[in-house]
Amino acid sequence: VPKRSPEYREARRRDILDGARRVFAAHGYEGATVVRLEEEIGLSRGAIHNYFPSKWDLFYALAVEDQSRATRLWLDEGYEAVVRHLVEQSPDWLGVYLELARQFRTHPELREQWDRRNPELNERLEARIAVAQAEGEIRDDASSDDVGTFLSVILDGLALRTGFGVRDDVDGLLRLVDSALAPRA
Amino acid sequence: VPKRSPEYREARRRDILDGARRVFAAHGYEGATVVRLEEEIGLSRGAIHNYFPSKWDLFYALAVEDQSRATRLWLDEGYEAVVRHLVEQSPDWLGVYLELARQFRTHPELREQWDRRNPELNERLEARIAVAQAEGEIRDDASSDDVGTFLSVILDGLALRTGFGVRDDVDGLLRLVDSALAPRA
Numbered sequence: 607v608p609k610r611s612p613e614y615r616e617a618r619r620r621d622i623l624d625g626a627r628r629v630f631a632a633h634g635y636e637g638a639t640v641v642r643l644e645e646e647i648g649l650s651r652g653a654i655h656n657y658f659p660s661k662w663d664l665f666y667a668l669a670v671e672d673q674s675r676a677t678r679l680w681l682d683e684g685y686e687a688v689v690r691h692l693v694e695q696s697p698d699w700l701g702v703y704l705e706l707a708r709q710f711r712t713h714p715e716l717r718e719q720w721d722r723r724n725p726e727l728n729e730r731l732e733a734r735i736a737v738a739q740a741e742g743e744i745r746d747d748a749s750s751d752d753v754g755t756f757l758s759v760i761l762d763g764l765a766l767r768t769g770f771g772v773r774d775d776v777d778g779l780l781r782l783v784d785s786a787l788a789p790r791a
Numbered sequence: 792v793p794k795r796s797p798e799y800r801e802a803r804r805r806d807i808l809d810g811a812r813r814v815f816a817a818h819g820y821e822g823a824t825v826v827r828l829e830e831e832i833g834l835s836r837g838a839i840h841n842y843f844p845s846k847w848d849l850f851y852a853l854a855v856e857d858q859s860r861a862t863r864l865w866l867d868e869g870y871e872a873v874v875r876h877l878v879e880q881s882p883d884w885l886g887v888y889l890e891l892a893r894q895f896r897t898h899p900e901l902r903e904q905w906d907r908r909n910p911e912l913n914e915r916l917e918a919r920i921a922v923a924q925a926e927g928e929i930r931d932d933a934s935s936d937d938v939g940t941f942l943s944v945i946l947d948g949l950a951l952r953t954g955f956g957v958r959d960d961v962d963g964l965l966r967l968v969d970s971a972l973a974p975r976a
Contacts, residue, residue: 634893636821697896704889707954708819711882717956745970752963759964763948769892771902778937779944785930786971 619657622647623671626664631698635665635705662716669703670723677727681734685757685783689776692764700769744787753787804842807832808856811849816883820850820890847901854888855908862912866919870942870968874961877949885954929972938972 610618625647629638638661640651647654658664680688710717735753739746744753760783767774795803810832814823823846825836832839843849865873895902920938924931929938945968952959 697892701892701896704892704951707882707886707889707951707956711886711956748963748967752960752967755959756964756967759948759952759959760944761948762951763944763946766889766892766947766951767944771892771896774940774944775937778933779941782933782937782941782971785975786967790970 615657618649618653622649622654622657623664623668626658627668627699630665630668630702631696635661635702635709665702665706666719666723669720673724674727677724677731681727681730686780688761689764689780692761693768693774693776695765695768697768697771700765704766704769742789745789747790748787756786757783800842803834803838807834807839807842808849808853811843812853812884815850815853815887816881820846820887820894850887850891851904851908854905858909859912862909862916866912866915871965873946874949874965877946878953878959878961880950880953882953882956885950889951889954927974930974932975933972941971942968 626638626643629642629646633639633642640661643654643661643664644651654664658667676688676691679691710720732750732754735744735750738744739750739753760779764774764776811823811828814827814831818824818827825846828839828846828849829836839849843852861873861876864876895905917935917939920929920935923929924935924938945964949959949961
């Protein structure tokens with residue numbers, strides 16, 4: 607087996623992820639068969655397997671990427687940017703997440719792996735909320751956990767609706783979110 | 792074919808719906824095969840077909856029932872009651888809704904049928920929001936559409952999270968929702 611450079615491996619890993627994302631979006635998680643993955647990615651199952659041992663690993667890598675990007679966006683540009691980014695996502699790709707509900711419930715180990723994704727970014731996000739409270743940007747008479755749950759529930763609701771093909775006007779929504787979190791007089 | 796009384800037909804319809812709900816929750820929408828439906832309901836496919844021509848019709852009838860119940864609860868007891876009821880639902884059954892995202896996107900006619908469910912109750916709900924604004928219970932400087940979207944996004948977010956097996960503390964969430972909608976000073 608010839609040794610490949612790290613650059614080669616990284617580029618190939620990228621190609622596999624991009625192809626897999628298209629297959630998941632087009633056919634769903636269950637419908638993303640080995641044959642479809644091979645065709646779209648243009649590599650054999652053996653070659654793909656060298657990078658990702660299973661379909662779940664492929665999906666998981668894509669999901670961790672998405673979540674990292676969203677959390678970084680939140681940290682760098684704020685919650686509104688995350689909301690606007692989310693509703694512009696592909697409904698087909700978001701729909702794949704929705705299909706996974708059953709897998710998470712029936713395979714607790716996948717759910718645990720999912721919960722452990724991006725711990726460092728999640729800690730930074732919690733710290734960000736606490737700082738915003740301390741600095742009087744958002745109310746400090748609600749716990750940072752409650753604020754985090756509130757903001758996450760809204761993102762999840764928008765993800766579900768976008769995945770169902772609903773297109774919401776988010777301007778009015780964002781104004782109400784701001785009101786909910788504004789410091790009390 | 793013997794004529795059956797309306798009471799007999801109604802009781803049988805109820806049995807079919809209750810059995811179908813259990814099969815959907817246990818096996819998902821795709822996994823709810825004719826054989827499994829026959830076994831759980833205790834009737835032949837022909838007998839079931841007399842009441843519901845297709846699996847979609849069965850699911851749709853259950854979903855309309857759920858939505859009617861939730862909307863009535865909202866009208867009778869308020870939004871908080873709907874939130875508390877939702878997070879106590881079976882994650883397995885809520886998960887079936889999530890699986891349907893793909894079907895709604897690929898079969899627009901199912902989505903249109905879904906959007907037309909319970910029009911009368913939905914109108915009453917919109918009127919309810921407008922009245923609450925007029926009476927000063929909730930702010931009137933946001934459109935009733937925006938208020939409706941905000942409240943629906945939160946319900947959908949909780950439905951997704953419950954379907955994924957997440958159990959949120961809804962007390963803090965409800966306090967923030969109240970703040971968002973409180974009349975402005």
